[in-house]
Amino acid sequence: METSLPLQQRERIFMIDALRGVALCGILILNMPFFARAYQLDFDWRVLNETSMRNIASWMVTGFVLGGSFRAMFSMLFGAGALLIISRLEKQSGLGAADVYYRRLIWLLVFGLVNAYVLLWPGDILYHYAICGLFLFPLRKSSVKLLLCLCLFFVCVNMFKSYLSNQEALVKREKGLAAMALEKEKKTLTEDQKGDLEKWKETIDKRKVENVKKEVEKENKAMLKSYPEVWKHLQSTNAKFESSVFYQNTFFDIMICILLGMALYKAGILTGEKSTGFYAGMLILGYGLGIGEGLLAGITWYNAQLNYYNYIEVWPIPFTLYDVHRTFVAMGHIGLITLLYKSGVFHGFLKLYAAVGQMAFTNYLSQSIICTFIFSGYGLGYFGQFERYELFYFIFAIWAFQIAFSNIWLKYFLFGPLEWVWRSLTYWKRQPMLRTRQVELALA
Template identity: 75%
Template structure:
């Protein structure tokens, strides 16, 4: 195959599945620290002093600042691209019924998201968020690339503006608090407003004390190492927050940035391999260069600031969040690299392993919740809070190996992953074929 030619339809599906499989595996890098330990420990290595070795520091830097949320971003991009692909096929097959089927599919996705959060007890669920954001995609199915780009810029601008407001609020809190403290030390009477400013600043300083954060971590460990009903009760308020106020304040905008970018990449043929090898080489080079470069610089600034926000802002000159730019850039780097591997013609066997994982992404995503909660929560093997930062990689790699083997063996005999089959059957309200056979494959092709 000439690597500069567009891919055929079946090959395009293969590439999308391979990208989705890599993204699904990569998501576990982001989620494992929260499955296995208290959330405060993920960023703040001072709590457990778990950045005392080069390996731990490298793990901290890689997870938070090099890879960041890039695989989750990539997964969200593929959700956006997949929505366009599904809607296009549905409209060709069923016309006006496409909207009915598409929205039924999203409703069941929302239900599975609730199950992931409230039954499997994973507060980091993204299925619920995808279902809500997916409601807005059908009206955008025929929008031009220009319109999608404008919407993308709009959502990124909102995120940046909100980060700027948060930054200025924190600065004002410090300045007002220090001013009130200076007046108090001079034995001057504080106004009610100044007294409030001083209390807010003292509360902020108190929350930042390592010994106080350590107490919170100990409480979290104790809560997560109990029976299922007690863990459910502990996590229920957090699940409710992530699927209500937190979602509408930040998560919605976060997801929509990546979903819209995925729609753009699909519409322009970037996700389907229509571009040249040289294009993907530059996509990888620029994506990794910009994203990883920015991430490493931010990580170094945080490390040199001793994780103190107010010292960090003195070292880091940009006073708005560049997270969307960082995540998108690294995600594009991943896409460029995978496309280069595919178009070279030498890595089809390797990518096939991940394509099968991607074809069963729904099953594999939920099974990560099942496996990790069983390993770490108190009603399972109770490993919560008991593994170090770099040790998390052993669990990540072990689950990767299991899911790659399981997916490739399962799809030898079945047309869909088990939960994909359930989801498909519920969407069409009809039992779907499951066993793989030549006749059935011809029908579904």
């Protein structure tokens, strides 16, 4: 049986790298508010009275226009990348491909744990990708139709869960208000009614701006302490995100996009094989429906003054459309980027992002390193010091740095530093690193 070898330079697909680079940059828009400020502030602009046009626009763009679209796109490309790697490995070594593929995932899981528990980023996605990736190998030969059906199944699961959550919240309010009315009438409450009243009062208190502000102040103090103290503070959050939250929510969230990415790759959509008209349709439909729904949701939340119960009473659909929204917007991104590529005018521009995508693993983890250094107490200590719109200054600066660094690095080296480490660990053999003429000819 032929020994499995790493992906060679000639086997890279430019469009996949370019799309991944754009997605990687875009993910920072979603993550930056959690790197830089208390998580309670991400959605709630009332706490710090961030009512200026710049802050509200930032809130709308981050949460509703773009939403999780770049993370969705990144997950799609993870699915596509898995198929690309598996198909190449199978040509070399048949079922031996599974050995390499699963070793690769195990090391990805380890790096995810490092990102969460060493770099102290609770928003790590690598650990989750590694676990979701375990399910992909058996699906490698699945038809596009089957993959889309599985994707739709997970979308329906998430919608049904959100429906149950909304109904549970409405029932809690109904019972709580009924018990509150009886209390005002000085009637004796049953034990159940007392429990209903207590739960409702806890919900009201938790949503009060002054109480949320106290939680924000506690989070600010905790995150501005020494490394051991921040580690201790985040330990329970990391454990929660990589256990109960993952199995209840994140698994479905990621699998939707991974399966869709596999389908899009098999259909030749992610590799730019369709017509210009096809990608123009993706752009128009994706942005039209996705951003349209996002703006409507954002305006509804704003008019409801972020009151959850007011929102679900007004919103015409009794379940979330988040998965649909971010998928459509991500498809719009793909359509736009592919049109830029097909125009022939933007190859140089996209080449900048292709380098970022080729070093996505290094760039993803370096975002954790850079941001925790800037904002945490054991770094520069800027946590909680900036308004919502000001975070975009840091986003743009990191984008510029990573684009420049990736392109300069790949002039001299074949892989990003952490890509090289990951490859060497996966194949348990030191991989070539320097971009010499002899090595490039051997890999060509």
